[in-house]
Amino acid sequence: MHSTSPANDLESIARRGSPLKRMAVRIPTYLADIRENPTWLPMFVLARTMPFRRMHWLVTKNRPVSDGNAGQSLFAGIEQEAVVRALKAEGLFADLRLPDAIHQEIAAFARTTPCFGNFDRKLEFLAPDHARAEQQYGRSILSGHFFERSLDCNAVLAAQHDPLLTDVARHYLGGQARIITTRIWWTFPTKSASEADLSRASFKYHFDLDDWRMLKFFFNLVDVDDSTGPHVFIKGSHRKRAVKHQLTLLVGHPADEILRYYGKDSAVTLTGKAGSGFVEDPFGFHMGTAPTEKPRLMMEIGFGVSKPSRRRFHGEPVLR
Structure with missing residues (x-):
């Protein structure tokens, strides 16, 4: 049996213990980000606050946006104006749909191409062999x-x-919007997960802070119901933010705290058939939920306004 010790897994260490310990473990990653892009540090510190976000929107040089699409879209019948209007108001538009041929091809690819478990390139396996992989890697x-x-x-x-x-x-x-991330990934139900394991995934409300301004398109590549770990988004939280949630270096917060401030009715659980999709402003609070019966397969296409990291792919903690 092959085994990878969690003690040697940077992301495992980063997700355990106190918030300060988790941040301390990530300091080498932060320093590498600063060396690659010195503007990363002011973004990381200031972009979590509403006044500085508004200031950045106002002072950033904005290239003109041409009207109309260059080419035929996969998303027939969807108007750009309607999507942008919903994003500005609620931070979410949930009526996208991939053509069957597209989402089926991606799902077939994801079942026949080895993936890497828990963001660790040492844990390589095929998704249908998930149970066997847990045994193999212990x-x-x-x-x-x-x-x-x-x-x-x-x-x-x-x-x-x-x-x-x-x-x-x-x-x-x-x-100036540009693609900064494209990924497909599985989230698996597992009976052997500890609390430390569960904290590794995004199973708590958080906001993304990879850039000053971002937009992320998500697509379900399998049928997603309440047992498949659906995504949850807090409508309106991209433009309304408690002071407590701005004056902290932490991006994750307990569900009861988030729902108490932003309201239970603001939480939208995004289930849907394979191919269904949505777009959100990820500065709004959101989270994935843990699958209980069936694995979830999703695709994310993210846009930002700054250069993406050339050193690693989305979520990868390993410095290369």
């Missing part, structure tokens, strides 16, 4: 990411470069 495996392998799938590339997505991003974020 640990719980909650997620399976493909990193750069996601871009080996032509259907992923077709979705990534769809003109509607780019049009929406540029009208919402500004003309």
Whole structure:
């Protein structure tokens, strides 16, 4: 039996213990981010506050946005104006749909291409062999990411470069919007997960802070119901933020605290058939939920206004 000790897994260490300990473990990653892009530090410190976010929106040079899509979109019948209007009001638009041929091709790719468990390139396996992989590696495996392998799938590339997505991003974020992340990943139900394991995944309300302004498109690549670990988003939390949630270096907060401030009715659970999709402003609070019966397979295409990291793929804690 092969075994990878959690003590040697940077992300495992980073997700355990106190918030300060988790941040301390990530200091080498933060320092590397600063060396690669010195503007990362002011963004990381200031972009969590509403006044500085508004200031950045006002002072950032904004390239003109051309009207109309360059090419035919996969998303027939969806108007850019309606999507942007919903994003500005609620931070969410939930009526996207991938063509059957596209989402089926991506799902087939994800079942036949090895993924990496728990963000660790040493834990490589095929998704249908998940139970066997947990036995082989002697640990719980909650997620399976493909990193750069996601871009080996032509259907992923077709979705990534769809003109509607780019049009929406540029009208919402500004003309400088660019793709900063594209990924497909599995989230697995597992009976052997400890509390430390569960804390590794995004199973608590949080907001993303990878850039000053972001937009993320998500697509379900399998049928998702309450047992498949659906995504949850807090409507309106992208433009309304408690002072407590701005004056802290932590991005994650307990569910009862979030729902008490933003209201239980603001929480939207995003279930749907394979191919269904939505777009959100990830500065709004959101979370994944843990699958209890069936694995979830999703695709994310993210846009931002700054250069993406060249050193690692989305979520990967390993410095290379």
